[in-house]
Amino acid sequence: MIDPTGRRTVTFANPIFCAVDRPDVTGAASLARSLDGLVGGIKLGLEFVTANGPDGVRKVAAAGLPIFLDLKFHDIPNTVAGAVRSSMDLGTAMLTLHASGGPAMMRAAAEAAGSAEKRPWVLAVTVLTSLDGADLEATGVASDPMAQAVRLARLAAECGLDGAVCSPREIAAIRAACGPGFKLVVPGIRPAGTAAGDQKRVMTAAEALGAGADVLVIGRPITEAADPRAAAAAIGAGIGA
Numbered sequence: 701m702i703d704p705t706g707r708r709t710v711t712f713a714n715p716i717f718c719a720v721d722r723p724d725v726t727g728a729a730s731l732a733r734s735l736d737g738l739v740g741g742i743k744l745g746l747e748f749v750t751a752n753g754p755d756g757v758r759k760v761a762a763a764g765l766p767i768f769l770d771l772k773f774h775d776i777p778n779t780v781a782g783a784v785r786s787s788m789d790l791g792t793a794m795l796t797l798h799a800s801g802g803p804a805m806m807r808a809a810a811e812a813a814g815s816a817e818k819r820p821w822v823l824a825v826t827v828l829t830s831l832d833g834a835d836l837e838a839t840g841v842a843s844d845p846m847a848q849a850v851r852l853a854r855l856a857a858e859c860g861l862d863g864a865v866c867s868p869r870e871i872a873a874i875r876a877a878c879g880p881g882f883k884l885v886v887p888g889i890r891p892a893g894t895a896a897g898d899q900k901r902v903m904t905a906a907e908a909l910g911a912g913a914d915v916l917v918i919g920r921p922i923t924e925a926a927d928p929r930a931a932a933a934a935i936g937a938g939i940g941a
């Protein structure tokens with residue numbers, strides 16, 4: 701990400717990014733303000749941006765926390781490059797595209813984002829955490845999630861991307877394949893004993909951080925808690941954040 705002096709920073713003091721998956725800008729901005737000091741940033745994705753557009757992103761960003769823009773671009777190279785350029789004005793810390801869009805698309809996205817020293821982290825989503833081996837097979841992918849995630853992350857690194865989004869289970873293997881500077885942003889985080897919901901490849905925050913995650917993406921365990929501040933604080937305490 702870029703700090704206010706224009707230098708690229710390499711870590712976040714608090715690795716937790718809260719996924720604010722809701723359609724209302726007032727509630728999202730209010731939640732972001734209330735989580736200040738308890739999380740390292742806010743992730744805004746398809747539900748929020750489809751409802752509120754870039755102005756909505758700016759309103760949540762006004763809370764002061766870094767923003768992860770998670771729109772998972774997946775299209776032909778020219779279209780994805782244009783979407784990346786359009787997102788640059790928002791000054792977000794990270795953005796996503798699907799690695800399965802292929803090498804030309806990833807190279808075009810990296811180039812469109814600008815200098816690697818100053819741009820947001822451009823991240824390749826590898827294998828969604830909601831998928832298992834049977835789901836991959838149903839879509840014609842012969843590899844298991846581990847092999848496919850490592851393959852896609854390595855391809856993303858070769859194409860000049862800054863990191864990957866992966867499940868906690870693949871962190872160690874991708875780290876070994878792509879090196880220590882390749883950012884690993886990890887959803888599929890669940891406190892022990894809580895419902896996985898639609899997630900299939902999960903671990904706790906402490907396990908994921910111990911395996912080498914740079915950023916933990918955590919949504920419903922915080923946003924659907926009776927007291928989101930307390931939930932974020934408890935998860936943070938569990939990882940010493």
Ligand SMILES: O=C(O)c1cc(=O)[nH]c(=O)n1[C@@H]1O[C@H](COP(=O)(O)O)[C@@H](O)[C@H]1O
Pocket residue numbers: 719720721743745770772796825827828829830865866867887888889899917918919920921
């Ligand atoms: O790109 C992502 O952030 C992402 C990739 C992935 O493979 N799995 C995944 O769950 N996510 C996002 O991470 C968040 C997880 O939310 P919870 O399952 O509520 O913690 C959601 O906003 C998803 O869109």
